[in-house]
Each structure stands twice: as C-alpha cells, then as structure tokens.
Amino acid sequence: MLEIRDLRVSVAGKEILKGLSLTVRPGEVHAIMGPNGSGKSTLSHVLAGRDGYEVTGGTATWHGRDLLALPPEERAWAGVFLGFQYPVEIPGVSNVYLLRAALNAKRRHAGLPEIDAIGFLKLVREKAKLMQMDESFLNRGVNEGFSGGEKKRNEIFQLAVLEPTLALLDETDSGLDIDALKVVASGVNSLRSPERAFVLVTHYQRLLGYIEPDFVHVLAGGRIVRTGDKSLATELEASGYDALRAPAA
Amino acid sequence: MTDTALTPGAAQMRAAHARLRERLPAGWPTDASGVALESFLTRGLPGTDIEEWRYTSLAAFAGRLASALEASAEAAAQPAADPPLAAALRAAVPGPVLCLTDGQLEPGADLPAGLQIRPAARLLPGLAPVGISALADLNAAFARDGLNLAVAANAGPQGVLLIHERAASATTVGQPRVRLSLAGGSHLSVVLLATGGSATTSNAVVEVDAEAGSVLHLVQLHEGAAGAQRIARTELRLGAGASARVTSVDLGSSLSRQDVVVHLAGDDASVDVAGLCAGPSGTHVDHHLDLQHAGRHTASRTLYRSVVDSGGRVVFNGRIVVGVGAAGSDAALTNRNLLLGPGAEIDTKPELEIHTDDVRCSHGATTGQLDPAALFYLRSRGVPAAEARRLLIGAFADELLARIGLPTAEAALRNRIHALLEAAGGLAQ
Numbered sequence: 001m002l003e004i005r006d007l008r009v010s011v012a013g014k015e016i017l018k019g020l021s022l023t024v025r026p027g028e029v030h031a032i033m034g035p036n037g038s039g040k041s042t043l044s045h046v047l048a049g050r051d052g053y054e055v056t057g058g059t060a061t062w063h064g065r066d067l068l069a070l071p072p073e074e075r076a077w078a079g080v081f082l083g084f085q086y087p088v089e090i091p092g093v094s095n096v097y098l099l100r101a102a103l104n105a106k107r108r109h110a111g112l113p114e115i116d117a118i119g120f121l122k123l124v125r126e127k128a129k130l131m132q133m134d135e136s137f138l139n140r141g142v143n144e145g146f147s148g149g150e151k152k153r154n155e156i157f158q159l160a161v162l163e164p165t166l167a168l169l170d171e172t173d174s175g176l177d178i179d180a181l182k183v184v185a186s187g188v189n190s191l192r193s194p195e196r197a198f199v200l201v202t203h204y205q206r207l208l209g210y211i212e213p214d215f216v217h218v219l220a221g222g223r224i225v226r227t228g229d230k231s232l233a234t235e236l237e238a239s240g241y242d243a244l245r246a247p248a249a
Numbered sequence: 250m251t252d253t254a255l256t257p258g259a260a261q262m263r264a265a266h267a268r269l270r271e272r273l274p275a276g277w278p279t280d281a282s283g284v285a286l287e288s289f290l291t292r293g294l295p296g297t298d299i300e301e302w303r304y305t306s307l308a309a310f311a312g313r314l315a316s317a318l319e320a321s322a323e324a325a326a327q328p329a330a331d332p333p334l335a336a337a338l339r340a341a342v343p344g345p346v347l348c349l350t351d352g353q354l355e356p357g358a359d360l361p362a363g364l365q366i367r368p369a370a371r372l373l374p375g376l377a378p379v380g381i382s383a384l385a386d387l388n389a390a391f392a393r394d395g396l397n398l399a400v401a402a403n404a405g406p407q408g409v410l411l412i413h414e415r416a417a418s419a420t421t422v423g424q425p426r427v428r429l430s431l432a433g434g435s436h437l438s439v440v441l442l443a444t445g446g447s448a449t450t451s452n453a454v455v456e457v458d459a460e461a462g463s464v465l466h467l468v469q470l471h472e473g474a475a476g477a478q479r480i481a482r483t484e485l486r487l488g489a490g491a492s493a494r495v496t497s498v499d500l501g502s503s504l505s506r507q508d509v510v511v512h513l514a515g516d517d518a519s520v521d522v523a524g525l526c527a528g529p530s531g532t533h534v535d536h537h538l539d540l541q542h543a544g545r546h547t548a549s550r551t552l553y554r555s556v557v558d559s560g561g562r563v564v565f566n567g568r569i570v571v572g573v574g575a576a577g578s579d580a581a582l583t584n585r586n587l588l589l590g591p592g593a594e595i596d597t598k599p600e601l602e603i604h605t606d607d608v609r610c611s612h613g614a615t616t617g618q619l620d621p622a623a624l625f626y627l628r629s630r631g632v633p634a635a636e637a638r639r640l641l642i643g644a645f646a647d648e649l650l651a652r653i654g655l656p657t658a659e660a661a662l663r664n665r666i667h668a669l670l671e672a673a674g675g676l677a678q
C-alpha cells in the first residue's frame with residue numbers, strides 16, 4: 001500500500017506540495033488530475049527520488065517502507081516505477097542495455113543470479129510486441145531521436161519489462177496519437193493485477209475511457225482537493241478546475 | 250624564450266652523444282645525428298613560457314633525461330611489465346606484431362607481401378626539417394634504431410599491423426622512431442601501442458609519408474604506468490587524393506604529450522582525426538593537433554573528446570590552418586569534454602587560421618558534467634548510481650571508439666577503458 005501523509009515539498013524555496021495525503025492499495029488505479037503547475041510532476045518525482053526537492057514534512061511509505069529515505073535505485077528495487085512526463089534521451093546507452101542492467105541490479109539485490117541472455121531476449125521481444133514497438137527500437141540509444149509519442153510508448157515498454165508493483169505514470173498520454181493511446185492503454189490494462197497499483201497523472205478524460213480508474217483525484221494548491229470515481233473526470237472535462245480552486249472545507 | 254635551466258648542459262649532452270656514436274650500428278648517419286644534436290642544443294627543451302608548452306612542464310622529463318645521459322652502461326634488461334591493454338590488444342589484433350623496445354626493433358615478425366622493412370639508418374634525416382621541434386631533434390640525435398616500414402605501390406589492405414612501442418626496463422629512456430611510407434595507391438592499417446613502466450621516459454617520433462591515392466588507417470594507443478612519461482610527435486604528409494584516419498586514444502600517465510601534425514599537401518587529400526583522452530587522477534595528458542590544409546579541396550574532420558577525473562588534467566589544443574592555396578577546403582573540429590569531479594582540469598583551445606576565402610570551416614568546444622537528468626533516469630529504473638555513471642561515461646567514450654573502424658581493436662579498447670573506469674574508484678565519486 002502507498003501511503004502518503006501530509007506531504008510537504010518545496011522547490012527552490014517555494015512550497016509546492018502543502019500537506020498532500022493519498023492512499024493507494026495494490027490492484028487499484030488512481031488518476032490524478034489538476035491544473036498546470038499544481039505539483040503533479042513534483043509528487044511523482046519526489047516519490048521516485050529525484051534530487052532538488054526538499055521534503056519539509058510528512059511521510060510516504062510503500063508496503064510500510066519509508067520511500068523518502070531510499071536512493072532512487074532502491075525505490076526501483078522496492079517496486080516503484082516512474083513513467084516520465086519528459087523522458088530523457090541517453091545516446092550511446094541502448095534500450096536493452098539499460099533494461100538488462102536494471103533487471104540484473106534488482107536481481108542481485110534480491111540475491112538472484114543474473115538473467116540469462118536468451119531469457120532476456122525473449123522477454124524484451126515479447127514486451128516489444130505487446131507495445132507494438134519495432135525491434136529496431138531495442139538497440140537504439142534510450143529515447144535517442146525518438147518522437148514524442150515513441151518516447152511515451154518506450155516508457156510503457158520499460159514498465160512492461162521491469163514489472164514494478166507501483167507505477168507512477170506522469171502524463172503518459174500526452175503526445176500520443178489515437179492509435180498509440182489505445183496501444184499504451186491496452187499495455188497498461190494487461191499489466192493490471194491484484195499486486196500492482198497505478199497512479200496516472202493526466203489532463204484528459206480520454207485516457208480514462210480506456211483505462212478505467214478506481215479513483216480520480218484533483219490536485220490543486222498543493223493538496224488533493226477532491227476525490228471521486230471516474231465520473232469526476234467527466235465532470236471536470238465539462239466544468240474545468242475553477243470551481244475547485246477554493247480550498248476544500 | 251627557452252627555459253635553459255631545463256636542458257641538461259651542452260657539455261654533458263655532447264659527451265653522451267659521443268659515447269652513443271661508439272655504439273651506433275654501421276652505416277648510421279652520424280652527420281644527421283650530430284646536426285640534430287646541435288639544433289637541439291641551440292634551443293633546448295621548451296619551457297612553459299612557450300605557448301605550445303604552457304600547460305605542460307618538462308622539468309621532470311629533463312631530470313630523467315639528465316640522469317639517463319649519465320648512466321654509462323646499458324640498462325639492465327629487465328623488461329617492464331606490459332599493462333593490461335597490451336595483452337588484450339595483442340590477442341585482439343590478429344596480424345603481425347613489431348616490437349620496438351626502447352626504440353630498438355626486435356627481429357622476427359613475418360610481414361605480409363607488399364610490406365617491407367627498410368634499413369633503420371635511412372630514418373635520418375627525418376622527413377621534417379631539423380629545427381621544427383626541439384623534441385624531434387632530441388629524438389634524431391639519440392635514436393640508434395627504429396622501424397622504417399614501406400608499403401609497395403597499390404598494395405591492397407593487409408589486415409592490421411600492430412606496432413608495440415615499449416620499454417626495456419622500468420626506468421629506461423627511449424627515443425623510438427617510426428616511419429611509414431605508403432607508395433601511391435597503397436593501403437595500410439596500423440595500431441601503434443605505446444606502453445611504459447613505472448619510471449620510463451620515451452620521446453617518440455612517428456613520420457608518415459602517404460603518397461598519392463594511398464589510404465592509411467592509424468590508431469595510436471597509449472597506456473603508461475602511473476609514473477611513465479611519454480612525449481610523441483606524429484607527423485603525416487598526405488599527397489594528392491590520399492586519405493587517412495588517425496585515432497589517438499590516451500589512457501594517461503604522469504606525463505603524456507601527443508602532437509599530431511597533418512599536412513594535407515596534395516589536392517583532394519583528406520583526413521579524419523579523432524582523439525580520446527582519459528585523465529584519471531594523477532595523470533597529465535596534453536594533446537596538440539596541428540592540421541595544415543595546403544592542397545586544394547582538402548578536407549578534415551576532427552573530433553576530440555576527453556574524460557577527466559578529479560586530480561587529473563587534460564589539455565587539448567586543436568589548430569587548423571588553411572593556407573592561401575587551399576581553395577575549396579573543408580574543415581570541421583569538435584571537442585567535447587566531460588569533467589567528473591570538482592578537481593578535474595581541462596584546458597582546451599581550438600584555433601582557426603584561414604588564409605583563403607573559398608573555404609568551409611567550423612569548430613566548437615563544450616565542457617560539461619554528467620547529465621543529472623540522465624543519471625536520475627537510469628537510477629529510477631534500478632541501475633545503481635556508480636553503474637549509471639559508468640554507463641554514461643562509457644557511452645561518451647564509445648561514440649569516439651566507434652570511429653576507429655577496426656572492430657577487434659575497438660572491442661579490446663572498449664573493454665579496457667571500461668575496466669579502467671571501473672578500477673578508478675574516483676570515477677564513481
């Protein structure tokens with residue numbers, strides 16, 4: 001279970017998250033919506049362990065482990081995965097090299113032997129197929145020269161290979177064409193399982209038509225100001241965030 | 250101008266030279282050797298007040314040179330241990346190996362048809378005039394053997410020849426000398442591996458004469474022990490339509506200075522120059538490139554990269570001169586440097602000197618650190634921090650190694666560089 005209690009985070013001296021609380025149980029899909037600049041990416045980054053954020057209060061645990069105390073790689077080993085809003089290009093480090101290094105580090109940590117070459121190849125081929133990704137992408141530099149949509153698809157491909165238990169997907173739907181959105185959504189749906197939780201940050205109700213969330217939250221003013229079921233997304237689509245700006249009573 | 254304090258006294262050098270003469274092989278051009286000595290003595294070793302030597306002091310080099318001149322007897326033959334790169338490369342490069350031990354060519358290698366070893370005595374006088382470089386003069390004065398390799402006209406590709414320049418013991422001073430003469434239309438692929446022991450000193454000269462339409466592939470690798478000093482000058486003259494690809498990879502030592510001088514003399518000559526300098530802690534690596542476009546429609550592509558750790562220093566000076574007659578020339582130079590820690594030092598200076606209008610020239614240099622966004626991305630996937638750094642450094646180096654174009658040597662080199670990065674704990678910060 002992901003349990004975020006009263007989380008306060010500052011960036012460059014400015015408080016962005018102002019006492020955010022959120023509970024996500026295994027098997028659930030939560031959508032977080034909210035105005036630009038409200039702190040959605042900040043939340044994802046803080047949970048994944050990016051530098052440059054100052055946590056000034058509150059806690060975040062995953063299955064009882066204090067996430068905030070761990071370096072990013074150990075959070076990954078604990079099952080956390082961040083799908084980046086802006087995936088980074090890393091020329092010279094191929095997609096498969098990254099994935100093998102990541103899988104093996106996790107296996108070493110768990111006291112398991114490294115994955116064998118044939119098994120690994122089979123795994124990445126199968127997942128590439130799931131994401132309808134051409135195999136040529138496997139040996140290219142991570143996101144190097146990928147189009148915006150290809151980068152997002154690659155994030156979900158990595159998710160499929162690494163099989164985390166807590167997937168934080170930051171605007172994975174932005175920049176995807178209609179067909180790619182369906183592919184990504186069906187990729188995510190196929191990975192839904194009783195042990196795995198998803199937190200989807202999105203601006204669009206459309207994604208939630210394909211991936212049905214259990215809860216929809218609105219993040220505004222540094223806090224979750226409203227929580228509802230999927231009908232909340234439809235309502236927001238029609239009315240916008242203005243009505244919600246006033247802090248909840 | 251010259252730091253005379255650096256140079257051993259003229260009397261001492263003349264006496265040492267006289268002793269050397271007694272041991273020179275029959276037919277050695279003692280005149281040329283003497284002329285080089287006198288030229289050297291008029292100028293002495295360059296001091297740091299001379300622009301090209303601003304960042305690199307030869308004081309320690311001069312000290313070793315002076316004590317070597319005093320040593321009357323031959324150094325005990327207790328070969329310096331080969332560094333790991335040597336074994337890896339000798340295994341990876343399938344062709345013949347020619348060993349230059351303290352500049353002495355060891356007999357025994359079978360050369361493929363089209364390659365011929367000419368008498369070393371004909372290495373002097375050098376292709377470049379005396380007086381161009383004090384260190385080249387020093388080499389010419391004290392060399393007494395070397396490799397004089399000729400490729401017959403139109404000889405096709407022969408595989409890869411490995412030349413291993415090494416030291417006879419951990420303390421010797423050597424003046425290795427190599428000439429590669431490519432007759433018209435011939436091909437040659439050479440890996441020149443220079444290794445040194447814990448207190449060796451070497452002052453190498455490599456001359457290349459590539460006649461019209463010849464094709465040269467030259468890879469220069471240097472890995473010295475921590476205390477090794479090596480100075481090397483590689484000078485190429487390319488005739489009409491000749492092309493060369495020159496890649497220098499320097500894994501550093503306490504003093505490593507490499508000059509690459511390219512004369513694009515004939516029309517349509519072209520060169521692709523690449524360099525990778527690694528500056529682990531405690532090393533000083535200084536590469537100077539001097540690219541002279543003289544012929545018309547000559548082309549050069551230059552790419553230098555360096556990776557410097559805290560406590561290491563790398564210097565890169567890339568100079569391109571386009572002469573008055575070099576109409577239609579095309580030159581591009583890029584230099585990228587990666588600083589791995591707060592105490593890493595890089596001094597880089599691209600220089601362009603253009604004496605004709607009809608020319609395309611570009612140059613650029615960037616210096617930065619490992620991209621924190623890329624590091625976080627890798628770590629967020631579960632790659633440990635140290636491994637993520639190594640991956641990014643390796644990727645930075647690989648882009649250059651991929652240009653070597655000799656797959657076997659490339660793989661050995663990549664492994665060695667990665668192992669070196671792994672071993673240098675400092676690189677993981």
Ligand SMILES: Nc1ncnc2c1ncn2[C@@H]1O[C@H](COP(=O)(O)OP(=O)(O)OP(=O)(O)O)[C@@H](O)[C@H]1O
Nearest residue numbers: 011012016034035036037038039040041042043085
């Ligand atoms: N390094 C930084 N320095 C200063 N301000 C920052 C920095 N990083 C983020 N911020 C600010 O923090 C706020 C929250 O940013 P964040 O990226 O979390 O918003 P978001 O909800 O993800 O927005 P969007 O919907 O546009 O992606 C913004 O006002 C942003 O400008």
Ligand SMILES: [Mg+2]
Nearest residue numbers: 040041042085
């Ligand atoms: Mg965002």
